[in-house]
Amino acid sequence: MSDKFRHVPAATLTGSMRDYRYPRGPDLQDRIEGFFKWQNLRRQNGLWPFSRSTEDSPSTITSARDDAGNMIQGVNFGSQDYLSLSTNPVIKQVAQEVIETFGVHSAGSAALIGNTSHSVLLERKIADFLGTAEAILFPTGWAAGFGVIKGLVRSTDHVVIDALAHTCLQEGASAATKNIYLFRHNRVDECRRWLEQIRAKDTQNGVMVVTESLFSMDSDTPDIKAMQELCHEFGATLVVDVAHDLGNLGPDGRGHIGLQGMTGKVDLVMGSFSKTFGSNGGFVACRNREVKEYLRFFSPPCTFSNALSPMQAATVLKAFEIVETEDGAELRGKLMANILSLREQLTAGGFEVYGDPSAIVCVKIGAEALARLVARRLPEAGLISNLVEFPAVPKGQARLRMQVMANHTPQNIRDAVAALRDAYEAGNAEFEWLNAAGEDAPLRKTA
Ligand SMILES: Cc1ncc(COP(=O)(O)O)c(C=O)c1O
Structure with missing residues (x-):
């Protein structure tokens, strides 16, 4: 099992942007370099799932590049185009x-x-x-x-x-x-x-x-x-x-x-x-x-x-x-049907979701390290979705924010849930493996 996983520097699974919010020193540009170092370490280890750019419209299936230039493709639950109007003819x-x-x-x-x-x-x-x-x-x-x-x-x-x-x-x-x-x-x-x-x-x-x-x-x-x-x-x-x-x-x-x-x-x-x-x-x-x-x-x-x-x-x-118009009401109906279906399938799959039904379906993950490891696996599993971690949400309450669109199909939703399950299982196994690793296991430092 362990050959599926790899060690990553501890800093990629620990720390947060908050650490760099109040840099000290007289030079405004020199003193912020620590952030880039930390971010780049995460980037080099596939653990920086932000700053992506689409190569296509923000539709239900899309392709994008991560900020290291790698192509990703999959069902898109990361764009906020709730009524799918950005591509409406x-x-x-x-x-x-x-x-x-x-x-x-x-x-x-x-x-x-x-x-x-x-x-x-x-x-x-x-x-x-x-x-x-x-x-x-x-x-x-x-x-x-x-x-x-x-x-x-x-x-x-x-x-x-x-x-x-x-x-x-x-x-x-x-x-x-x-x-x-x-x-x-x-x-x-x-x-x-x-x-x-x-x-x-x-x-x-x-x-x-x-x-x-x-x-x-x-x-x-x-x-x-x-x-x-x-x-x-x-x-x-x-x-x-x-x-x-x-x-x-x-x-x-x-x-x-x-x-x-x-x-x-x-x-x-x-x-x-x-x-x-x-x-x-x-x-x-x-x-x-x-x-x-x-x-x-x-x-x-x-x-x-x-x-x-x-x-x-x-x-x-x-x-x-x-x-x-009626068209709007129909789009809202489709959106809500998708929201309810996604929430139901996620819950049936053992995930916990936040709040009440809306176009924002946040899936509870918990520890930042686990969430980063899961998020790293999402693109290869075929799901584009956003990781939200401290300080955007409280420490230890990292989540995946899935944003639902009216044009998502039942198949898109099934694919997304299956992808999340695969990514979660693999990410969680890696998280446990890292936790069980030697003295300098990075996750010991996240406890
Ligand atoms: C609650 C809330 N208000 C305001 C904004 C800002 O809107 P915009 O991104 O359109 O500038 C956002 C966007 O993230 C938001 O979530």
């Missing part, structure tokens, strides 16, 4: 037509002349879809998350934020104020406690509460209604990031906001187009023109960054039109 047709008329670039910020007629229609479409008075576009979802906070919150204000909220939201909060209060994931009671404490001392400054409608590592959801009520009670403003469920979840595609009867009732809804709507880009939906105009001129990633390209705005507009 109608959307591709729109993109081609728009390029003919508008060229490929918008050549300006939305605060100047970067918007196109499609952007203006898209803003209207998003506002109508979400039942808000207005919506404003951002160049990316990240920019929208960062920008809604940095645009509205000032240094004397307060941000109360779910501890697991996306980095764009955390960074937006850090850039805006030092007054940041983390509440444990989805704990409305803790959020309330922070609001009580803040308002007991400060009734003069603003408070923003920040959460997501579907968390992308745990596939779970807060009680949005309760959080909005809390915000009303304490004179705070709620921001909900709907990046992962808008358009693809719920009978009408309004995600958990719709499922909780909160359409049109959340103070600020922030979203991304990159998971469901086939393009880069993001938005903030808000209650009136005043907020929209303020964000346009005081939210730096909107004011000082180039607007979406004409093709992006037009294709997202078409994607929203599809989402609203």
Whole structure:
């Protein structure tokens, strides 16, 4: 058995990116070299499953190169194209037509002349879809998350934020104020406690509460209604990031906001187009023109960054039109059938999956070393899927994040589960073999 396995340097199975986050030394470029050394060791041992580039569309079966240049091919559960709209023929047709008329670039910020007629229609479409008075576009979802906070919150204000909220939201909060209060994931009671404490001392400054409608590592959801009520009670403003469920979840595609009867009732809804709507880009939906105009001129990633390209705005507009039609409902139906089937087959195969049914199906692996060894085997088993490890998730809770698409077939799902089982068995056997190896076994150091 042991000839199937090979020793790898201990450092490839231990450590994390967190180790390199606060490098010390006076030279900003010299002091970061340790990261590359560690990363390269992992790369040389086939244990760096990040930074891949597709050689094909992000479809259900795709080919890609890892960042050492090796070709990989297989069923694709690593791309976030939940409704499979990135290759939808109608959307591709729109993109081609728009390029003919508008060229490929918008050549300006939305605060100047970067918007196109499609952007203006898209803003209207998003506002109508979400039942808000207005919506404003951002160049990316990240920019929208960062920008809604940095645009509205000032240094004397307060941000109360779910501890697991996306980095764009955390960074937006850090850039805006030092007054940041983390509440444990989805704990409305803790959020309330922070609001009580803040308002007991400060009734003069603003408070923003920040959460997501579907968390992308745990596939779970807060009680949005309760959080909005809390915000009303304490004179705070709620921001909900709907990046992962808008358009693809719920009978009408309004995600958990719709499922909780909160359409049109959340103070600020922030979203991304990159998971469901086939393009880069993001938005903030808000209650009136005043907020929209303020964000346009005081939210730096909107004011000082180039607007979406004409093709992006037009294709997202078409994607929203599809989402609203019977075709959209059919795609959501196919997606949910795939999600349920994948979760069921994984569970039957002895795997544990996180959270509630959504397009994100995270499979529990555990120790980082084990997860890296399993992930190394995935491409040869024929599955493309992403490893998530600390610090993106807590230590010892590494997982494989499988992202489901409407166009996945029953066979794709069976193949993916079979591939994962093969990779897991081999990776786990190697993990145990390494653990049992001599004194300097790398895994002893991960305990
Ligand atoms: C919850 C959440 N918000 C925002 C973003 C940023 O969106 P984008 O990648 O479209 O910039 C992401 C993407 O990773 C996300 O998961």
